[in-house]
Amino acid sequence: MAYQALYRVWRPQQFFDVVGQEHVTTTLQNALLQEKISHAYLFSGPRGTGKTSAAKILAKAVNCEKAPVSEPCNECASCRGITDGSIPDVIEIDAASNNGVEEIRDIRDKVKYAPNAVKYKVYIVDEVHMLSIGAFNALLKTLEEPPRHVIFILATTEPHKIPLTIISRTQRFDFKRITAQAIVGRMKWIIEETNLDCEEKALQVIARAAEGGMRDALSLLDQAISFSQDKVTVEDALTVTGSVSQAFLNQLARAVHEKNAASGLEALEELLHQGKDPARFIEDLIYFYRDMLLYKAAPALEESLERVLLDEDFQQLASEVDTNAIYEIIDGLNKAQQEMRWTNHPRVFLEVAIVKLCQLEKSVSTANHDVEPLLQRVAQLEERLARYEENPPVASAQSEQATQKKPQRTNRKGFQAPTGKINEVLKSATKQDLHDIKSRWGEMREQLIARQMRSQAALLNDAEPVASSSDALVIKFKYEIHCQMAMENAKFIQTMGSVLLELIGKQLQVIGVPEEQWLTIREKFINSQHPGAVEGSGGSEEEDPLISEAKKLFGEEIIQIQD
Structure with missing residues (x-):
């Protein structure tokens, strides 16, 4: 028959x-x-x-x-x-x-x-x-x-x-899908009934290669029996299924862990020389690290492992490899697998992937050393913040007052700039103070963005400093709503004061004013300093006192005279 x-x-x-x-x-x-x-x-x-x-x-x-x-x-x-x-x-x-x-x-x-x-x-x-x-x-x-x-x-x-x-x-x-344990149990029963000799580890290799199908498992067992001589060994099962031996995977993973690219490439060369498929190998390697991750997370769930046998070498390696490194390795292998699907030279991508993995550990360990300067910087900032809390600057006091007044913020007529405070700033304002602020204005916005205040920094897109003294700064906003949002945000004002202290070494009180109100306040201030300056020139060729005062306050280079 x-x-x-x-x-x-x-x-x-x-x-x-x-x-x-x-x-x-x-x-x-x-x-x-x-x-x-x-x-x-x-x-x-x-x-x-x-x-x-x-x-x-x-x-x-x-x-x-x-x-x-x-x-x-x-x-x-x-x-x-x-x-x-x-x-x-x-x-x-x-x-x-x-x-x-x-x-x-x-x-x-x-x-x-x-x-x-x-x-x-x-x-x-x-x-x-x-x-x-x-x-x-x-x-x-x-x-x-x-x-x-x-x-x-x-x-x-x-x-x-x-x-x-x-x-x-x-x-x-x-x-x-049938579990690998159930497939092994069924094959053991068939082996005993047919009086065949087969190693249990060989059955486990076949069961995992069958991917949950009993018919596939029995077909592979049939091939392994035909391939073997007297007894089906693990090597016979690996040859028939095209899988990579556990010892080889442990050897390659050890080379990656020790950052030994030469050893990893030698092992890969030996594997390819035996005729193994690069695509099948990289799949086995992904499952190897997947099983390592699951073993580290839940050692008792042995049945969940797909490719790994829990031998002594694997358990020791799993205890040494960091979990974050496993995430990086699986991600790198997955990218290499995607690239190998669309190339005629999968071996090249496989070799590049092995070299990258050997260097990945090095970069991860180097990144840990780069954290030290950041920690020192954080400690310095915390110390500086503690000093600020002991001696609250003017901006902090201003922010506290703003916080206390915050519940009463129901001004339906719009924002009214503090004219008295602005006039006091104008009386002591100098061209040099204003120049110092403008030269660091871009840096100040970048610092706000770095401190996770991107939306607040956007309020300054259409704003500019227009007057500055040794202890206060006047900022002109193009739109009244932007000025109101900025000046009613106590945290924003306090942060601006801190940033300005770092950049120019001065603790300044920040005052905002809408553009329309600023033009009125500036003109009234100049008139108060020189009464009748606007109407008293009488056609004289001498320079208008209004223009002279404006040049003195804001600098000649930013003044534009139009008839």
């Missing part, structure tokens, strides 16, 4: 044999015992997780001569006939090749005929998502109200492609 693959020989014949899908099998068994069988089922899930096997077991259970039973007996004529395919009342249809309207119409026409050999006629439609829209429409009414002797079981790996009108007419069961 011709040799049969392991997954065919050991296909589940009872619900008990369907590994890792207890949430499905238990529900179906209870329905069988209570004789509450639905007319249509939808089995969805990844490949190789037991969808079609469960469908055939259900077909045997409902037609078993000993029904109602939770498991088919596999001894009666009905069970044996359904198992070997000799009973025509259990029909398996491949929707990938029979996806037309005519095939579904043929089913619709034949479904009304009673079964010949068993109690129920069962239609198992595999990969049902491959049906065309017309085929789904042809199936719709029959699926909703089939004859009492008919059961439909639809199986698919892509349920999102099935119309909701079909899904709503079925009982849906979602098959999940």
Whole structure:
């Protein structure tokens, strides 16, 4: 007799044999015992997780001569006939090749005929998502109200492609990926039944490479048995699955941790020389560091590990590598993997990635040393702030007064600049003081932004200093609302005073004035200093005293005379 693959020989014949899908099998068994069988089922899930096997077991259970039973007996004529395919009342249809309207119409026409050999006629439609829209429409009414002797079981790996009108007419069961532990347990049982010799670690390698599919795992086990001599070893399993050995991953991770690029490149060269696929290797390396991160976070959750075996070298390395470094390494490997997908030279990107990882640790450790100057700067600023609190500057006192007056801020007539204070500043204002402020005005705005006061600094976009003395500063705002917002913000005024102290070495009281009010206040001040200056020139060729006083206060270079 011709040799049969392991997954065919050991296909589940009872619900008990369907590994890792207890949430499905238990529900179906209870329905069988209570004789509450639905007319249509939808089995969805990844490949190789037991969808079609469960469908055939259900077909045997409902037609078993000993029904109602939770498991088919596999001894009666009905069970044996359904198992070997000799009973025509259990029909398996491949929707990938029979996806037309005519095939579904043929089913619709034949479904009304009673079964010949068993109690129920069962239609198992595999990969049902491959049906065309017309085929789904042809199936719709029959699926909703089939004859009492008919059961439909639809199986698919892509349920999102099935119309909701079909899904709503079925009982849906979602098959999940089988855990590596459950796959290893099933393979151990098969190995014992067939009297084969296999290392347990080899089974673990195969189970992790199967990615949750029992059929894939048995196919890989079949290959490993054929590849090996007398005993399936870990090396045989690694060769068949194309995976990288744990020792190699530990060696490369050690080179990255020790910042030894030469050792890392030597190990990579050896790996590629053995014919390993760079794309598969970088995936294994990503999962290696992912498992390391999970192991550091939750050492007891061994089942959550995808690629790693908890040997002594791995545990020691995991205790030495910092968690932040793992984040950086996974991010770098992920970027390299994306770049490798669109190139004809993936080896180059892999080598560059290894070198970057070896230098990444160095940059991370160097960054830790760069923190020291910042900490010293923070300590100096805290000390300076403590001194300010002991001797509050004028701006602080002004901010306290503003804070006390803040609840009474309901001026509907707009902002009124303090004319008396501005006149006092003008009396002692000098050109040099104003020049000192203007020369550092840009720096002051940058300091405000650096102190997380970006919105407040924006108020100064259309503002400029117009007069300054040794203890006060007058700022002209283009818009009255901006002036009001700035002057009523005590924190903003205090911060401006602190910044000006750092930049020019003076603690200045900040006074704001809208542009329209400033023009009036300035003109009245000049007239008070020189009465009749505006009207008393009488056509004289001498310079207008108003202009002379303006030049003295604000500097000749910023005065523009217009007739």
